[in-house]
Amino acid sequence: MSEGKALSTWLDNLLTELEGIEIRRKSSRRLRIDVEASALPALLELLRGRASYVHLSAISCVDWPDEAQFELVYHVWSYELQSLVSAHTRIPRKPGVYISVYDIYTPAAFFERDIHEMFGVFFEGSPDMSKFILTEWDGPPPMRKDFDSEAWVNAHFDFQDYNPDWLQEIIAQGGGIAIRPDEQRFSRGPEPTAKGAGNKTVDKGTDER
């Protein structure tokens, strides 16, 4: 334990070399660092090169439209110190351009490509900014808060009443269970208000219980 503590104070001393960063220790293995966007590459270089944080676990992007900012969070893990540093930085939402850290961490290429696709943040110097998952999507970046997926679905798709021919035949022969249109899940009829209106209408010809 004492060795671990010595290592963490050594890390704290190392981080004092950088200016304009705010460090918060959340637990013995979790460290949160808030850093200016301009200083983040230097911080990551320091963490990787001199403090053994060789494993880039993930890059997360959070959209804050009220503050007109994107928050980028770089989670790096040190196998030697056994601790995780989450480096938080904020970039303006417009134009949404930032520097790639691909030259420091190779795995950044995947996460930057993903963030570019989902949030529309362009990373300068990233090896590949082409589409990956949403190959046939030409709408706005969908993970942004101002993209309302429900409104988009309502604007582009119709709900169908499910009443295929084979079901009509069965009902005409007096079998099966028929659900009235106003009780169907996606119907646009009046809301059932009477008590018991949600029960299915059972054809008595087949159900003798």
Place this chain on the structure above:
Amino acid sequence: MRPENYEAQRHPPSNEYELNIGPNHPGIEGNYAFKLRLHGDRVIEGRADAGYLHRGFEKLMEGRLWIQNLAITPRICVPDPVPMEISYCLAVEDLCGLEVPERALWLRVLQAELSRLAAHLFTFGGHAATTGMYTPMFWGIADRDLILDLFEELCGGRVYHIYNIPGGVRRDMPPGFIERVSNTLDYLETRLPDYDNLMFKNLVFVQRARGVGVISQEQALDWAVTGPNLRATGLALDVRRDDPYLIYDQLAFDIPTEDGGDAWSRALVRRKELFESIKIIRQVLAKLPSLPGPIRCPIPNPLAWNVPAGSTYVRMESSKGELAWYVVSNGSEKPYRTHVRGPSQMHAVQVLEKLSIGCRIEDVAQIMFSLDACPPEVDR
């Protein structure tokens, strides 16, 4: 890749040609495509093409209550769904500061290790099938089914369990469950020598898997390879040991490693992990009767649950590697942002693209299965 959107690339006259593997192909794990550029039967370049399984889970979760999202989480990785549930619950518990009762922690470990067994058996089958051996595939899937039976008994679901909720687990074990788990483990232990004879002493598998898709230690660390794939390069690194969660610090287990870094070593590490998981489950089964306790702590009304504002990053060791959730709450009844980092996001894209260069065409599928890449994790 709809036909109307596909444009064949025009190359200058050469001996090279293109080949699309997937998105629906027996040599691909799940709905995932891999585009190869070939010279003869050597791969010059491989490009991963995802998106066939994209369901927008991260966006969906922003529109649902914290408790409703439990139904979404296991669907992110189909073969190994349990760690997804547990890690999401760990994240919510961390944000709320919930103290989970000890019995629930042990039950979660029981479930997580059973899931690891099931996922490794599944991968065995897939890996063997890519080398032309179908018997291990049938055996692996048949034995996995025994574990799914146990899950069905425990929580009603065979594949998607939704057994965990923030604060604990949904229900306790049925009577006699410990005995039945123990019997299944006994049976699996008698099967392990059969697997050795069938796969690891089989010349077909030895010659096909040795030296294929080699990753060195430096490359593994540089490409963020985790899990059994990292341990196959000789590094005994495991989130269960390095960054303990649940009660893994109270359990005795080894971290098996191999030195080769190739497909053979990766399969062998998984084979050894089967044994370690059985060892862990036996410890859990021995401990559970002495833990009466409740199985979950009281939580607020889940339909009007405002999780305190904050953010957390939770890591876990799934059967495929490091699994992590970044969860942000702004104090409302729905998550503000959830981001899942699955191990296959590295293995199925960058690592696979790099390893496929220079290999033979018939080894591409084997490399993908030996990396245990899970496309639903990439697409989310």
